[in-house]
Amino acid sequence: MRLFSKAFLIAVGLWAFLEAGAHVFFADGILGRFDYGYHPTAGWFEFDDRTELRRVGGARFRPQTVPKPKPVGSARVFVVGGSVPRGQALETAYPYKLGEALGGAESYNLGIPGYGSVRSLILMKQALRHDPDVLILHLHAGNEYEDELDWKRAEDFDSWHPRNWLFKSFTIARLYELKQEQMYWKWLPTEIREQAMVHDEMARIAEQIRDPNSPLEQRWQKRIARNTERAVDLALCNGVPLVLVLPTLLDRKAGYVFDDGGLGALAHGLVKRPGVTAYWPADDLRKLTPEAIDPLFFRDGTHMYPPGHAFVGQKLAPVVQQALKSRAQLERQHSITECEQTLGILTPED
Amino acid sequence: MSFTAWYYPFYLAAVVLLYWRLPARGRTWLLLVASYVFYGTWDARFLALIGFTTLVDFYCVGAMEDADRADHSERRRWFLWLSIVSNLSVLFFFKYFNFFIESAQALLATAGLPTERSTLNILLPVGISFYTFQSIAYSVDVYRRQIHACRDLPLFAVYIAYFPQLVAGPIERARSLLPQLERAAVFSPEDLHVGLRLILVGFFKKLFVANNCALIANYAFALPAPSAGWVALGALAFAFQIYGDFSGYTDIARGSARLLGIHLTDNFRFPYSARGPSDFWQRWHISLSSWFRDYLYIPLGGNRFGNLITLRNLFLTMLIAGLWHGATWMFVLWGAYHGALLVLYRVTPPLAQLEAADGWAKTLSIPTMFLLTLLGWIIFRSADADMLARMLGGLSDWAGTTWVDLKGPTRWIALHVLPLWLLQFVTRKAQDESALDGVPAPLRGLLYWFLFMLTVSCITIDVEFIYFQF
Numbered sequence: 001m002r003l004f005s006k007a008f009l010i011a012v013g014l015w016a017f018l019e020a021g022a023h024v025f026f027a028d029g030i031l032g033r034f035d036y037g038y039h040p041t042a043g044w045f046e047f048d049d050r051t052e053l054r055r056v057g058g059a060r061f062r063p064q065t066v067p068k069p070k071p072v073g074s075a076r077v078f079v080v081g082g083s084v085p086r087g088q089a090l091e092t093a094y095p096y097k098l099g100e101a102l103g104g105a106e107s108y109n110l111g112i113p114g115y116g117s118v119r120s121l122i123l124m125k126q127a128l129r130h131d132p133d134v135l136i137l138h139l140h141a142g143n144e145y146e147d148e149l150d151w152k153r154a155e156d157f158d159s160w161h162p163r164n165w166l167f168k169s170f171t172i173a174r175l176y177e178l179k180q181e182q183m184y185w186k187w188l189p190t191e192i193r194e195q196a197m198v199h200d201e202m203a204r205i206a207e208q209i210r211d212p213n214s215p216l217e218q219r220w221q222k223r224i225a226r227n228t229e230r231a232v233d234l235a236l237c238n239g240v241p242l243v244l245v246l247p248t249l250l251d252r253k254a255g256y257v258f259d260d261g262g263l264g265a266l267a268h269g270l271v272k273r274p275g276v277t278a279y280w281p282a283d284d285l286r287k288l289t290p291e292a293i294d295p296l297f298f299r300d301g302t303h304m305y306p307p308g309h310a311f312v313g314q315k316l317a318p319v320v321q322q323a324l325k326s327r328a329q330l331e332r333q334h335s336i337t338e339c340e341q342t343l344g345i346l347t348p349e350d
Numbered sequence: 351m352s353f354t355a356w357y358y359p360f361y362l363a364a365v366v367l368l369y370w371r372l373p374a375r376g377r378t379w380l381l382l383v384a385s386y387v388f389y390g391t392w393d394a395r396f397l398a399l400i401g402f403t404t405l406v407d408f409y410c411v412g413a414m415e416d417a418d419r420a421d422h423s424e425r426r427r428w429f430l431w432l433s434i435v436s437n438l439s440v441l442f443f444f445k446y447f448n449f450f451i452e453s454a455q456a457l458l459a460t461a462g463l464p465t466e467r468s469t470l471n472i473l474l475p476v477g478i479s480f481y482t483f484q485s486i487a488y489s490v491d492v493y494r495r496q497i498h499a500c501r502d503l504p505l506f507a508v509y510i511a512y513f514p515q516l517v518a519g520p521i522e523r524a525r526s527l528l529p530q531l532e533r534a535a536v537f538s539p540e541d542l543h544v545g546l547r548l549i550l551v552g553f554f555k556k557l558f559v560a561n562n563c564a565l566i567a568n569y570a571f572a573l574p575a576p577s578a579g580w581v582a583l584g585a586l587a588f589a590f591q592i593y594g595d596f597s598g599y600t601d602i603a604r605g606s607a608r609l610l611g612i613h614l615t616d617n618f619r620f621p622y623s624a625r626g627p628s629d630f631w632q633r634w635h636i637s638l639s640s641w642f643r644d645y646l647y648i649p650l651g652g653n654r655f656g657n658l659i660t661l662r663n664l665f666l667t668m669l670i671a672g673l674w675h676g677a678t679w680m681f682v683l684w685g686a687y688h689g690a691l692l693v694l695y696r697v698t699p700p701l702a703q704l705e706a707a708d709g710w711a712k713t714l715s716i717p718t719m720f721l722l723t724l725l726g727w728i729i730f731r732s733a734d735a736d737m738l739a740r741m742l743g744g745l746s747d748w749a750g751t752t753w754v755d756l757k758g759p760t761r762w763i764a765l766h767v768l769p770l771w772l773l774q775f776v777t778r779k780a781q782d783e784s785a786l787d788g789v790p791a792p793l794r795g796l797l798y799w800f801l802f803m804l805t806v807s808c809i810t811i812d813v814e815f816i817y818f819q820f
Contacts, residue, residue, distance in 0.1 A: 005543045007786075010795025011802065163356035172806050179807040187758040187765075192569045 015171065022170050030170055034177075036154040037112070037119040037147070038346065044126050051130060053108070062090040062109045070131045075105040075324055078127035080120050081138030084247070084303055086111030092306035095136075097313025102320060111138070114146030117227035118346050124231055125340055128238050134323045135235050136316075138245040139228065141261035142302075144220035151347065225266050230343060236275050237339035239332035241323040244270065244278040245316065248285060250301045256290045258282035275330045277323055284315045351391040353602045354556065361388070366609045374534035381508045381531070381610070388513035389476070396475040399440065404510045406436045407485045408503055411492045415499040426493070433489040437482045444478055449677030477517035479674055481510055483641055488524040490645055497525045505531055514606040518599050520617040520637035527612070535611030547798070548605030551784040554801045555598030555770065557808045562766040563591040566759050571731055571741065577750025581741050583759055585724040588731045590767050593621065596635070601784050620774060620783050622723065625715035626705025627691040630723065642671050661696065665689035675730075680738065684729045691722060769804055773797070 035042040043056035053061035079085045079095035087093025099107030167173040235242040249259040267278040297308035365384045414429035491497045500506040570584025597618040604614045624630035631639040647667040653660040672685015695701045704715045732738035
């Protein structure tokens with residue numbers, strides 16, 4: 001009898017065949033497939049004349065192309081954030097509407113679901129390498145948990161720990177991702193997912209996330225504050241104005257009350273610095289009647305329908321116009337690389 | 351060290367490679383060291399306990415056989431009891447001491463008598479129920495003159511602590527395992543093939559089937575007011591969780607042992623195809639049920655003293671088998687439930703005929719027994735009487751949940767059980783439910799690949815083996 005059975009060799013051969021097939025026939029789809037959000041260039045595919053915004057691990061940018069170099073006379077704006085600026089489609093989300101309201105300025109939507117303060121900072125680093133005139137950072141207090149989860153995913157796929165050796169196979173990693181990121185999330189109720197998180201660390205986080213006074217929640221609040229300050233430092237170091245867009249949390253039961261997730265005080269402190277402005281969508285939304293807001297504006301307490309996005313895009317435009325004008329007064333303080341070096345490598349501990 | 355630890359495959363590979371390069375004596379020492387390291391990674395303090403059990407049984411049984419040769423029957427019996435009592439004392443102290451104290455206190459409190467808190471903070475050593483039972487079986491077999499006493503201490507220590515089956519069985523008999531450990535086995539590619547296949551099937555059952563079904567089962571059993579739909583889903587999910595978990599462990603244990611040229615007992619044989627309770631216990635945890643048959647049911651009289659005594663023996667055996675699983679009244683109740691089922695099937699002729707019938711009758715007998723088994727699992731999985739009452743009470747609430755709520759979890763269970771069903775459909779005619787020898791090589795290769803991919807898709811869901819707590 002041979003050392004390896006025929007069936008064993010068939011199984012190994014099948015695996016090797018599929019692995020090779022994926023690399024040969026789907027090379028484009030494999031590229032960057034497991035570059036989760038902590039990869040410094042995740043989702044940014046550089047070419048000589050353009051940068052394409054594609055996939056970030058299991059999530060995706062809205063597909064967009066950033067020309068290189070920037071066309072002469074064009075104003076370029078990047079909107080960095082989570083699922084709120086991302087919207088339901090590129091053309092209906094507020095970054096696009098903002099571009100229209102600015103008279104055809106280049107306005108790029110860098111919204112990716114679940115992006116918290118750390119990964120937003122990583123996106124900002126890349127955006128600053130693409131010659132922006134204004135950066136918009138859409139703040140959100142509820143995505144720090146997702147940032148930590150993504151760090152774990154990134155560790156799973158990137159680490160050379162023997163525990164993760166199997167993930168070096170594309171077919172295995174893809175199947176694993178499909179199972180954990182898609183079926184797991186689509187078929188199981190939230191309570192089951194929270195009870196049985198994939199990682200022990202995640203289970204611990206899920207337990208604390210329900211308590212707003214938990215040490216973890218407080219740590220996250222501090223992290224958002226620190227990273228927002230770093231975002232301001234980074235933008236100003238590069239001589240680029242920064243607009244902070246505050247979250248708009250709608251509480252219908254309390255009588256259409258809007259809240260900024262406790263980030264208002266932070267923004268008030270930061271706008272004292274030259275080149276930094278903030279926009280509170282709630283200020284404009286409060287002027288509307290509940291009948292005007294519902295059912296057209298909000299999908300839930302945070303995310304908006306296209307009319308809500310169009311409204312925010314319109315109202316944000318004058319603020320961005322002001323920021324564009326202020327750019328001339330700002331000076332680059334250091335080179336891009338030197339500015340980035342102050343941040344170092346970002347992890348959830350930042 | 352658990353089989354699901356990332357380093358276990360490396361550990362096993364190192365032991366296997368070294369094992370086949372050593373002479374017979376060296377292999378014994380290697381297995382002893384490997385087994386103690388395997389166990390010591392949980393809690394090295396409990397190695398002393400295994401050492402104690404090993405030494406007591408080695409010397410008691412040796413002395414028992416010497417007494418037999420010298421025709422001292424009284425002395426022989428005395429050493430048997432010394433061995434049994436020492437094993438049961440260890441088991442009682444570590445597993446049942448607090449249970450009996452608390453139960454006695456509760457009883458006194460119910461009677462209105464004063465009680466004092468007097469339990470101890472005792473850690474349960476992993477696998478204690480398994481290795482003490484294995485040791486008792488050895489002593490009794492020597493006493494019955496079915497085997498000779500082992501006179502080689504390192505070899506006997508390996509028999510007690512053999513790492514693939516140390517923490518959750520199968521409970522091996524000395525007449526089967528000791529000769530295999532003693533002989534200088536020759537490496538055979540067949541052992542390698544079968545061993546790897548068993549390990550693959552075992553990991554598939556544990557990581558893909560059991561761990562994923564556990565998500566639903568844990569949720570359903572924790573609901574404060576479960577509806578009938580959730581009770582049914584919870585019971586179904588737990589049925590496949592515990593089966594995948596335990597039979598998966600057994601397959602990995604058998605596969606690991608087979609890589610070392612050692613055949614361990616089969617522990618499961620399509621248990622959910624059982625046609626009745628008696629059939630079920632010939633398919634579920636076979637090494638435990640046969641242990642109870644040989645060392646409790648038959649010594650109690652078995653079926654030799656009339657119908658009534660037989661029924662009593664059956665019920666009592668199952669009651670104690672229930673208690674063996676854990677020191678809670680829920681396990682006792684579960685044992686009583688299975689004992690009652692055995693009695694019921696025996697005293698009700700239509701049920702007895704249904705269990706014995708073949709052919710089309712199986713379409714009725716198998717689902718009936720499966721439903722009864724599910725009911726048993728509800729008792730088994732309930733942490734206390736309150737949880738059991740909640741679950742059983744939920745069975746009457748058919749309006750509490752809609753299909754929309756249950757659709758996702760139902761699909762989840764189906765997704766994780768259907769591949770197992772497919773595997774068992776392929777192996778249904780084999781005596782061993784993991785045997786794929788009759789399947790043509792290309793199809794077998796495809797199955798290996800399929801099982802491997804399904805398993806690695808769940809590789810990081812870390813849920814401990816259920817039977818480790820027993």
